[in-house]
Amino acid sequence: MRAKTTRMTKQKRIILEILRNTDCHPSADWVYEQAKKVIPDISLGTVYRNLNVLKELGEILELNYGSTYSRYDGKANNHYHFVCENCNKLVDVDMPVYQGLDKMVQDTTGYQVKYHRMEFYGICDECLQKMAAEQR
Structure with missing residues (x-):
């Protein structure tokens, strides 16, 4: 190795x-x-x-x-992301990583969890504003 x-x-x-x-x-x-x-x-x-x-x-x-x-x-520490389903923008979510989730999965499965990654999907604020403007 x-x-x-x-x-x-x-x-x-x-x-x-x-x-x-x-x-x-x-x-x-x-x-x-x-x-x-x-x-x-x-x-x-x-x-x-x-x-x-x-x-x-x-x-x-x-x-x-x-x-x-x-x-x-370039930010190698574990953190969450948000992906806009409309424009495909990918941004960091500024919130702490919930470490309790690792323990929950470990307790449920018996697997050894090293870390987790999580992405949130939806519509970003810029696309929401454009959509609202188009509806007016």
């Missing part, structure tokens, strides 16, 4: 900085476009490889909601 230590290359550092300086939970293609501004000769394959390494190191989260592509989060 490979040890979870790796050298922080310029590419990894730039990709990590990009993700930690945005709240938009971008796709790998978006990260690639941003990284090209700093490292013009970086390849899309390099971005994908480094995203996977950063995920394995626990530096970032990969968010996959059954779509054709993943989105990435």
